[in-house]
Amino acid sequence: MFFDNLPALAVAVPLFGAFLTPLVSKIGDRARNVFVILVMGLTTTVVFLLVNDVFTNGIQTYVFGGSYQPGETVIRIFFEVDGLSAFMAIIAVVLPLVAVIYSWGFMKKETGLDKYYTLILLMTTGMIGLVLTGDMFNFFVFLEITSISSAALVAFWVNKGKAVDAGFKYIVISTIGALFVLFAIALLYGQYDALNMAVLANSIQYTFLDKMALVLLLVALAMKAGIVPMHMWLPDAYGCAPSSVTLVLIGATQASLYGVFRVVFTLYGRELTTAVNQVSLNVLLSVFIVALALATIVVGVLMALKQSNLKRMIAFAAVAEIGYMILAVGAALSTITVDSNTGVTMLTESGEMALKGGLFHIINDALDIGLLFLVAGAIYYATRETSVNKLGGLARNMKYTTVFFLIGLLAVSGMPPMNGFASKLLIYESTYQINPILAVIAILCSILLLAVFVKVFHSVFLGPKLSVFKDTKEVPKSMLLAMGIIAIVIVFFGIFPELVVNNIVQPAADALTDMLKNGLYVKAVLGVI
Amino acid sequence: MSMGMSKIVKTVSSVVFPFIVIYGLYIIAHGHLTPGGGFQGGAVVASGCAMLLVAHGSIWTIGKIREKQLSILESTGAVAFILLALLGLVFGTVFFKNFLVGNKFLFGEIPGYLSRVANFNTGGVLPLMNFAVGLKVIAGLFAIVLVMAYATSTFKKGEMEDGKR
Numbered sequence: 001m002f003f004d005n006l007p008a009l010a011v012a013v014p015l016f017g018a019f020l021t022p023l024v025s026k027i028g029d030r031a032r033n034v035f036v037i038l039v040m041g042l043t044t045t046v047v048f049l050l051v052n053d054v055f056t057n058g059i060q061t062y063v064f065g066g067s068y069q070p071g072e073t074v075i076r077i078f079f080e081v082d083g084l085s086a087f088m089a090i091i092a093v094v095l096p097l098v099a100v101i102y103s104w105g106f107m108k109k110e111t112g113l114d115k116y117y118t119l120i121l122l123m124t125t126g127m128i129g130l131v132l133t134g135d136m137f138n139f140f141v142f143l144e145i146t147s148i149s150s151a152a153l154v155a156f157w158v159n160k161g162k163a164v165d166a167g168f169k170y171i172v173i174s175t176i177g178a179l180f181v182l183f184a185i186a187l188l189y190g191q192y193d194a195l196n197m198a199v200l201a202n203s204i205q206y207t208f209l210d211k212m213a214l215v216l217l218l219v220a221l222a223m224k225a226g227i228v229p230m231h232m233w234l235p236d237a238y239g240c241a242p243s244s245v246t247l248v249l250i251g252a253t254q255a256s257l258y259g260v261f262r263v264v265f266t267l268y269g270r271e272l273t274t275a276v277n278q279v280s281l282n283v284l285l286s287v288f289i290v291a292l293a294l295a296t297i298v299v300g301v302l303m304a305l306k307q308s309n310l311k312r313m314i315a316f317a318a319v320a321e322i323g324y325m326i327l328a329v330g331a332a333l334s335t336i337t338v339d340s341n342t343g344v345t346m347l348t349e350s351g352e353m354a355l356k357g358g359l360f361h362i363i364n365d366a367l368d369i370g371l372l373f374l375v376a377g378a379i380y381y382a383t384r385e386t387s388v389n390k391l392g393g394l395a396r397n398m399k400y401t402t403v404f405f406l407i408g409l410l411a412v413s414g415m416p417p418m419n420g421f422a423s424k425l426l427i428y429e430s431t432y433q434i435n436p437i438l439a440v441i442a443i444l445c446s447i448l449l450l451a452v453f454v455k456v457f458h459s460v461f462l463g464p465k466l467s468v469f470k471d472t473k474e475v476p477k478s479m480l481l482a483m484g485i486i487a488i489v490i491v492f493f494g495i496f497p498e499l500v501v502n503n504i505v506q507p508a509a510d511a512l513t514d515m516l517k518n519g520l521y522v523k524a525v526l527g528v529i
Numbered sequence: 530m531s532m533g534m535s536k537i538v539k540t541v542s543s544v545v546f547p548f549i550v551i552y553g554l555y556i557i558a559h560g561h562l563t564p565g566g567g568f569q570g571g572a573v574v575a576s577g578c579a580m581l582l583v584a585h586g587s588i589w590t591i592g593k594i595r596e597k598q599l600s601i602l603e604s605t606g607a608v609a610f611i612l613l614a615l616l617g618l619v620f621g622t623v624f625f626k627n628f629l630v631g632n633k634f635l636f637g638e639i640p641g642y643l644s645r646v647a648n649f650n651t652g653g654v655l656p657l658m659n660f661a662v663g664l665k666v667i668a669g670l671f672a673i674v675l676v677m678a679y680a681t682s683t684f685k686k687g688e689m690e691d692g693k694r
Contacts, residue, residue, distance in 0.1 A: 008624035012615060019607035022600055065617065065625035077625070 006050040007062040007079040010089065011129045013043045018121035025114035033104050036117045040097045043124065047093040051086040055507050059524040061134065071527035074196060080134025082514070082521055083507030087359065088258045090504070091366050092127035095251040096120060098482045099244040102374055105476030106244055106381055116156060122149040123248055130255045134525070136185045136195045139259065143181060143224075146252050147174030153245040154237045166236035173223060173233045180220035184213040197267060198525035201515060206271040206281070217263045224256035227326065228296040231319050235303075238315035243377025246311070247370045250318065254362055257325065261512060264333070269515025273338050273345055282336045289330030294441055296323030301445045304452050308388050310379065313456065314372045317412060317449060321365040327442060328358030328427045331434045336516065345516040350433035355512060357426030360505045364411070364419045364493065371408040371486045372453075375401055378475045378483065379460065388459050390468075395461040397472040402461045404483045409457055411490050413450035419490050422497030533586030542584035549577030553667075560659035561636075561652035567659040571666025578671045587678040596679075599672035606665030613654050613661065629653035 002009070017039030025032035054060055061070075064077035081089075100120060107113055126146030133139050151174060155167025185195065187209045194200055204210055219230075226234035234253070238246050264272075264285060272282040300320025307313035335351030338344070347355065378401050379394065380386055395402040411418035414425075424446060432439035474480070493500050514520050533539065553573030560566030582590045617626030629637050630653040638650045 004622075005618055005624055008618070012611065012624055016608070016611045016615065019604050019611065022604040023608070026601070063623070065623060065627060067623065 003049070003053075005062070006046055006053060007060060007081055007132055008064060009046045010043065010050055010132060011125055013046055014039060014121045014125045014128065017043075018118045018125065021118045021121060022114045025117075029113070032114065032117065036100050036121065037104075039121065040100050040124070043128075044093050044097050047089050047128065050081060051090055054081050054083065054086040055503070059520055061524055069527075070523075070525060074525070077138055078135045078196060079132045080198065080521070080524065081132050083511035084258070084261065085131050085511075087363070087504060087508035088131040088255065089128055091254060091363055092131055092251050093124065095366060095370060096124040096248050098370070098485055099247045101485070102247070102377070102479050102482035103244045104478035106377055106479055107242065108476075116153070119149045119153050120245070120248060123153065123252065127251050127255045131258050134197050136188065136197060136200065140178065140181050140185060143256075143259070144178050146255065147171065147178060150245075150249055150252050154241045154249070156242055156245060157240070160240070162236075163240040166233075166240035169233045170237045177220040177223045180216045184216035184220070187213040187216075196525060197262070198522045201267050201269060202522045202526060204268060204271060206268070206274050214263070214268055218260060221256050221259040221263065222292065225253050225260065226319055226322055227292050228299045228319065228323070231296070231299070234319055235312050235315040238318060238373070239309060239312040243311075243373050243380070246373045250366050250370055250373075253322070254366060257322065257362065260326075261329065265512045266515055266521055272333075272336055272516065282333045286330050286334035289326055289333065290438065293323045293327035293330055294438070296320065297327065297442065297445045301448045301452070305448065309386050310376045310388050310456065310460070311373065311386055313388070313452065314369060314376055317372070317452065318365070318369045320445060320449060321361070321369060321412070324424065324427055324442065325358045325361050325365065327438060328354045328361065328431065331431045331438060332358065335434060347513060347516075350430045352509065352513075353426055354430035354434065355509045356501055356505050357423050357430055359508050359512075360426060360497075360501055361423040363504070364423045367486050367490050367493070368408055368412040368420055371404060371483060371490065372412060374479070374483045374486065375405045375408060378479055381475050381479070382472050383469055388456055391460040392463045393461070393465040394469060394472065396465050397469060398474050400474060400480050401483070404487050405457060405461065407487045407490055409453040411494070413453060414446045415450065417491070417494045419493035419497065422494060533589060534584050538584050542580050546577055546581055549580070550574050553577065557659055557663035558656070559649070561655040562647045562649065567662025568666050571663040572670060574663075574667045575670035575674070578667070579674045582674060582678055587675065587682045590675060591679055596672050596676055599668045599675065602668035603665050603672065606661045606663070606668065609661040610658055610665070613658055617654065627653040627655070
C-alpha cells in the first residue's frame with residue numbers, strides 16, 4: 001500500500017504537514033520545529049524511495065482516485081515520474097530539508113513562524129508536484145502554488161520595507177508568467193483536446209498555434225527561472241528574503257528550468273528536427289537559448305562584480321550559474337541530427353556530454369549557491385550587517401562559517417576538488433567541441449566569478465579584528481549543521497563525480513533524449529507509440 | 530469602521546445574517562448536486578460575516594472572535610480535506626479514492642440510471658470534502674477581512690481609543 005503510492009505521498013505528506021503546522025504550533029515552538037523537520041524528513045524518505053524505484057524500474061505513472069491501464073483515456077490528476085522528474089525531485093526535497101534545519105536557529109527570534117513553516121511546506125509541495133506531474137494543467141496549478149507561497153515568504157521580513165517591494169515584484173512577475181503558461185495550455189488543449197503531456201507529445205503537429213504556445217511557455221518559464229533579460233526580480237527576491245527562504249527559492253527557480261526542459265525535449269521532442277524555412281527547430285531553439293545563456297552569464301557576473309551587498313552579489317552569481325546550465329543544454333540541442341541512412345535521431349557525443357554537464361550543474365548550483373546564501377545568512381545573524389564594505393576580520397570569530405564560505409567559493413567558481421569543477425569541466429569540454437567561443441566566454445566568466453568571491457572572502461573574513469565585531473560569536477549549532485550537510489555533499493560530489501554522473505545524472509539525460517530515441521514517456525501512458 | 534454604523538443598519542444586518550448563513554450552508558451541503566460547492570458556499574457565509582463586521586465595527590467583532598481561533602478552524606478544514614484523501618489510500622487503493630461509494634449509510638447510494646430526483650445521500654466523499662473546504666473558506670476569508678479591518682481601525686491612534694471607550 002505504501003510503496004504503490006509513493007508519487008502521491010511525495011505531495012500528500014508535505015501538504016498534510018503544512019496544514020497541521022498551525023495546529024501543532026499551539027503546543028509550543030520546539031514541538032513545531034521538531035514536527036516540521038520530521039515531516040520534511042518523511043517527505044525526503046518518500047522521495048528517495050520513489051527515485052530509487054524510478055531509477056531501477058523505469059517510468060512510474062500514478063492516477064489520483066482511480067486506476068487505469070496504459071492506453072485508456074485519463075481525465076484525472078495524473079503523475080508521471082521519469083528520470084528527469086526524479087532527478088529534480090531530489091533537489092526539490094533536499095533544499096527545503098536543509099532550510100528547515102537552518103531555520104531552527106536562524107529564525108528563532110522572529111514571530112509568525114507557524115505561517116513561515118506552513119508556507120515553506122506548501123512551497124515544497126508545489127515544487128515536488130511541479131516536477132512529478134504529467135499533466136499540463138496540474139503543472140500550471142503547482143506553478144501557482146509555488147509562486148504564491150514563495151512571494152509571501154520573500155516578503156516575510158515585512159518590517160524591512162524593501163522585502164515587501166521584492167515580494168510584490170515577484171508576485172507580479174509570477175502571475176504574468178503563469179497567465180502566459182495558462183494561455184499556452186489553452187492553445188494546446190483547443191487543438192488536441194488533451195492536457196496530458198504524453199498525449200500532447202504524441203499528437204503535436206507543430207502548427208502555427210503550437211509555435212505560439214512554444215514561445216509563450218518558453219518565455220514564461222525562462223522569466224520564472226531568472227534568465228537575462230527577465231532577471232530583474234531575482235536579485236531583489238533572493239536578496240530580501242531570509243536566507244533559509246532563498247535556499248528554497250533556488251529550488252523553485254530550478255523547477256521552472258525543469259519546465260523549460262520538459263517543454264522543449266518532451267512536449268516538442270518529436271518536432272525538434274522539423275524544418276521551418278530550411279532551419280530546423282532544434283537549431284533555432286539552440287541559437288535562441290545559447291544567446292540568452294551567454295547574456296545571462298555575462299550580465300550576471302558583471303553585475304555581481306559591482307555589488308556591495310553580500311546577498312545581492314550572490315544572487316547575481318546565481319543568475320550567472322543558471323546561464324551555464326542553459327548554455328550546455330542549448331549547445332546540446334544544436335547537435336541533434338537525423339542519420340540519413342538509418343533515419344535515427346541522435347545527439348553527437350559532445351552533445352550528450354553537454355547535456356550531462358548541464359544537468360549535473362543544476363544540482364551543483366543548488367548546493368553551491370545555496371551554501372553561499374546560508375553563509376551570508378549566518379554572517380547577517382551574527383553581525384546584523386550585509387554590506388561587504390563594513391564587514392571584516394570575521395575569520396577570527398566564526399571559524400566554521402569561514403571554512404564553509406571557502407568551500408562554497410571554490411565550488412561556485414569551478415575550482416577542483418569541488419563539485420562545481422566537475423560539472424563545469426564537462427560543460428567546457430563539450431561546448432568547446434561544439435563552438436570554441438562558447439567555452440572561452442564560459443571560462444572567462446568563471447574566472448571573474450572567482451575574482452568576485454575572493455574579493456568578498458578577503459574583505460569579510462580576513463584582516464584584523466574590527467572593534468565593532470569584538471563580541472561576535474559563532475552561529476547556533478543547527479545553522480552549522482545545515483551548512484555542514486551541504487558542504488559535505490559538495491566535497492563528496494567533487495571527489496566522486498563519476499559516481500553521481502552515472503547514477504543520478506545519466507537517467508535524467510536519458511529521459512531528456514527519450515523522445516528522440518524510444519518515446520518511453522509516451523509509451524508509459526498510451527501503451528503504444 | 531471601528532465604531533460600526535447606525536442602529537438601523539446593525540438591526541437589519543442582524544436580521545438578515547441568519548438567512549445568508551443558511552443559504553451559504555445550503556450551497557455547501559448541496560455541492561455535489563447543484564452548481565457551487567465548498568468554496569462558493571463558504572464565500573457566501575464569509576460575506577455574511579463581513580456584513581456583520583461592517584455593521585458592528587471591527588472592535589466589537591474582535592471581541593467576539595479572534596483571528597487565531599479562525600486560523601485554527603481554517604487549518605482544521607484543510608487537514609480534514611487531506612485526511613479524507615488519505616483515507617482513500619487506507620480504505621481503497623489510491624490517494625483520493627472515493628471509498629464511501631456503495632455503502633448504504635453515509636452518502637454512499639448510487640442513483641439509478643437517468644434518475645431525475647436529486648438524491649442528497651450520494652456522492653461518497655465529495656460532500657464531506659465540500660464541508661471541509663467550506664469550513665476552510667469561511668474561516669480563511671473571514672480572517673482576512675477581520676485582520677484587514679482591524680489593522681485599518683488601529684491605523685489612527687485616536688480612533689482606536691474611541692472604540693475602546
